[in-house]
Amino acid sequence: MRIGYYPGCSLTGSAIDFDISVRALAEALGDELVELDDWSCCGATAAHALSRDLGLALPARNLALAAHQGLERVLAPCAACFNRLLVTANTLAENAEERAHIEDVIEMPLSQTPAVWNLVQYLQAHGVEGLAERVRRPLTGLRLGCYYGCLLLRPAGLIGFDDPEQPTSMETIVEALGAEPVDWPLRNECCGGGFTVSKPEAVITLAGAVLENAVSCGAQAAVTACPMCHTNLDMRQRAIERALGRRFNLPIYYLSEVVAWALGVPREALALEKHLVSTPEPGALLAAVSGKVQG
């Protein structure tokens, strides 16, 4: 598959490990990622939080770039980028007057926009059976807490991906790798998102509740597909532990890391050492928690 690639700002900076694992995963799947030429920031939350026009224009510029470059589909691994690109595409498709206005703001035409996929949809395109056939290192017995956060699922009316209250798409994928997803209530509750710098006590409370719930429901690691969630669960984990007075030591994988590893991508091609919480490769984690040696 040849697919447009929109890394977004996080994946070139604080979530560079996510980018590394997505590229390694795509190579393992035999896909070509065509990075959008000279892409710009999607605006994340800040843009739409302060200005409707800016909140639509920044993503729209990238949709127009993708169309101009002849890309029919774009993979945006960051959940916020995925959300803004898709919400913008759908909003402007529904309202010709607003679309004309945004074309004016970005000085580019929007007559054609690409389909926008998140990481889970990209994996779904390969099919659950297709992924299962390619597994070289099964994750048998590994109990994973799949964490969706907010922006992969909501607003459900404009995103239209999975069930916003009882999602199953990530669990289906990790099951195909042999893992045992745990059922846990807070898997689609907010981690505190963009407040990690400006209202960190919200992240302590919210991400703290997510970590506690994952652990108490038996997760040996969490899996996420959002760099903001990863930051709040991984980078902030020590601060949360100090604030709550307990240890979690919960590795937080990116979904792409888990799938890539199961497909046989060598550990050196991933960047698990860039996580702040010590994150062993899944086989080593499995051996550590189960006491068995993995071949």
Next chain:
Amino acid sequence: MTSDEWCGTPRDGAREKEGALTGAAVGTQTNGMTRTMPLKNPQPDTGAAVQPLTSPDRPATTLLQELQQLTGENYARCNQCGRCTAGCPLAGDMDHSPARVLRLLQLGQAERACRSLAIWFCVSCQVCTTRCPQEVDIAGTMDALRELARRHRLEHPGGRDILAFHRSLLRVVRRYGRLHEFPLIRSYKLRTGHLLQDVLVAPRMFLRGKIRLLSRKIAGAEAVRRLFARSGVSL
């Protein structure tokens, strides 16, 4: 000032709206914003005396009408069921819960809504919009309330840090075309005075190559700068 001068020249095709509530006039001014959203889920004509929202002959004269221009919502649809508040992760910290903010709008108190702390503590998780049984876009309403609060200088001081972060982020994007962590954190710290925040974790991020000291502009940085100017946002 005539209504036309107030609101500027309406775009072609601006539609007449029905079924909207009016609020008490608060003497607000717009910045020439005349693009209007098509009204979602318009109520059937019950014969009640309601004003059309906006039209070329009837531009926004109240803060509530400005809000409805941005969102296209009919806040009469909210039946105060409270699902939004029940699902809101920050409701416990808010001065007005999401349902209460909608109630203020129903009662024509848009200015109180714009002055609230609630709109700044909204983390845009979209649970409210997703769960509302009446399909009111509450999260979108929070966006619009923030935009209007800034436009009319009604921002609650308690939202200072959060607003500072959004502004710092967008200024970095306007300059470079993309967000870079180092200028963002530098700008935020200078703006808020929180100089020692995260000093313990920053080195760990830096050593892992997650924060770079040098930032580069994209080739289209000038186009992005023009986009910002044409969007009319002030930072």
